[in-house]
Amino acid sequence: MNFVQPIRSQETINEIKAYFLMDSHRNYMMFVFGINTGLRIQDILKFKVKDVTGDQIVMNEMKTGKRKIIQVNPTLKRDIKKYTANMKPDDYLFPSRQGKNKPLKRDMAYKIMRRAAGEFGLVDIGTHTLRKTFGYHMYQKTKDITLVQSLLNHSDKSITMRYIGMDQDMMDAAMNRFGL
Template identity: 25%
Template structure:
């Protein structure tokens, strides 16, 4: 694993330890117990979500209300019913995150079905762990219905929009006067990033983690670290190769702020570019091209759509995008599959013309 990913994992580990201090002490056993089967990022997500759950209990629960998290013991979980968890789901629709030092800075928060499902998964995982350990009498979270997540139509660039988008990145014509002053310095980098995202379908987090040494131009391959820490090679075409090589001539002359940093994509400050910076950059160029809300993830969807339309191989798309379950891929591209089935029907003749 690269130094960048090790550093990111270490930061997540430290953050997880900080959040655990705000949670009931018995959860230390839970996080230690799932460490071998989950990533640090997953455990950190559970910690954030469980912090909200125990804050809800403090504010609303009939018997645990008013009890500080540090005073809770694992036996207290037996006082939580499925009705309590249902009420927690309702609570997530609207709640206020307090700022005890500055009450006026308290934040109003809302969760959609996806956010609620994620938090329910954290609660379920916690109860499942302690029920398996026979430290609680039941697992009430198992009978709580998962919120129905309504499928959204995939937002992606069509062929003409994709060409216009890359033209906009290269020329800078659609930018404001202020943005154009920076464009000349960043256009080769920006074109390399956007071409790479559109040409491989990699996640933006995978993109920013690439080091120069990860590129193999002999095989037109690039090594990335997937979610979960697995290293894989993605292959790219001539357009991506050209954009990367053009940028690399410029990158080799750059001075990095962090000694020995081999980061492929740098910010204007000479540091590894961040996910947030790439998100803002993509949105900046897309605004002048389409009314669609385009993000790096939408560029990933564009690649997946193009690959599926060209090959019809859902397993290839799933593997290239790094989906652990092909059903995830199939769900996203169901609309295209339906179009293909309709097209297939038109080729079947029951009677001669």
């Protein structure tokens, strides 16, 4: 398995949003949904419109089997409303172009992310980048690693720090300040 990084730059996030919006509204929404919820791609792709139209998303995580309740932030709520305006409640949120009302597959989501990464010269990018980007920016805004740990459903703070790339950022900053 490849190790992926979060997208640390808000400017790059905005540029990727614009790129996806011009390319495909579905791909834009997948990106925005991922970076605003912190969910794993396999959980994101199984959603139907009716699962995400309220103030909260209630689900069971595929990896852990644990129940999770996610508050839908105002930015995401606005984007979901606009995106789903002409969709039926039983439509998949991220439909495949293959077959009638089938969800996008994980490998295609990966290809979509890799194509965007190529456009922006990003390396170490994959579908898990969405989740890591959420965690990284939530930590940057709150400085509350316990909160981020809980949101990502991690068992230890040190795992969360390494997962969102903060360990590497701290080591890089320390080395830049160091000199004998």
